[in-house]
Amino acid sequence: MDPAVASTIDVTASDVLAAQARLRRYLDVTPTHYAERFGTWLKLENLQRTGSYKVRGALNALLAARERGDDRYVITASAGNHAQGMAWAAYRLGIPAITVMPRTAPDTKVAGVAHWGATVRLHGETYDEAKAFAKELAAQNGFRLLSAFDDPDVIAGQGTVGLEIAAAMNPDVVLVPIGGGGLASGVALALKSQGVRIVGAQVEGVDAMCRALKGDRSLVDPCATLADGVRVKEPGYLTERLLRDLLDDVVIVREAELRETLVRLALEEHVIAEGAGALALAAGKRVAGRRKCAVVSGGNVDAGVLARLLSEVRPRPPRKPRRRARERLPQPAATRDPRPAGLLPSRDAAHPRPTAATGTIDRDIPEELLA
Secondary structure (H helix, E strand, O other), X not given: OOHHHHOOOOOOHHHHHHHHHHHOOOOOOOOXXXXXXXXXXXXXXXXXXXXXXXXXXXXXXXXXXXXXXXXXXXXXXXXXXXXXXXHHHHHHHOOOEEEEEOOOOOHHHHHHHHHOOOXXXXXXXXXXXXXXXXXXXXHHHOOEEOOOOOXXXXXXXXXXXXXXXXXXXXXXXXXXXXXXXXXXXXXXXHHHHHXXXXXXXXXXXXXXXXXXXXXXXXXXXXXXXOOHHHOOOOOOHHHHHHHHHHOOEEEEEOHHHHHHHHHHHHHHOOOOOOHHHHHHHHHHOOOOOOOEEEEEOEOOOOHHHHHHHHXXXXXXXXXXXXXXXXXXXXXXXXXXXXXXXXXOOOOOOOOOOOOOOOOOOOOOOOHHHOO
């Protein structure tokens, strides 16, 4: 998005609520899961349609365009997840879609886009090269160019992740991976008014947004990384403006930490995440909070990459959990009543607990259960 245009566009929490109303009939709420060994809640967007949160923004953008009467062909550039989300959304709505992906995109993501009937063009080695080619095609053919992150409708759609987190728990910190900044911007819009701290996570050497927030928008080629979904050379202008006001901090994660976190997620929590999906959790150990929630943004990891990581990476054993002083111990198994909780007798004197010695039966138990 052009900087001058970005400065005139406003995205608010009301746009996120409107997106939630649009998406409700198409997308289910993804679960939250407490990863006890990490001490962090997980928002499992890897279980979303197409295996990533990206479908939220793509579908909201197409639905909003249909409300405005915009029926043009849609073209987008993506490293994989946004392309899959748009392909699925276009299939559901009957809209022609074209996706431009870098040649380095994982085979699983390319196959996922083609599965839903979208036209796939492979161009360039990075997302930014694919984006430039998609922009050229849009100008030549009059297509609508849909950004993967720097679009108000896309940002509002991604923000529904934050609304679902707020409905499921009461977090004090939410950790979000950052590439172009669409997810972080949307989640911050949804949660910042509730006093929740929003912390972004980026990979060392792939930190364009972190540098942009410090005033450095120089274009530096990002390093090769397992988190291909956040490998962005130029972050969004609209997302930068939003995050400058709403983001509390950015944590830079080393590549080795990311690899270990992805393997631990698979082995200890039985959660399959891609590199970008494990990024927020990898940053979590450097962030203090009583109720932390990390967004597992996607699970479209290449099978060969996952197999190699599981064979090469040997994560350190987790620390033994510390029992809190106020933690209530479970009742010993020998003294537990075998009946369901709803059938337990009252504890007052009028209804003494039945014992095997006396053979007495509590009168509160329905007769049909005694037959």
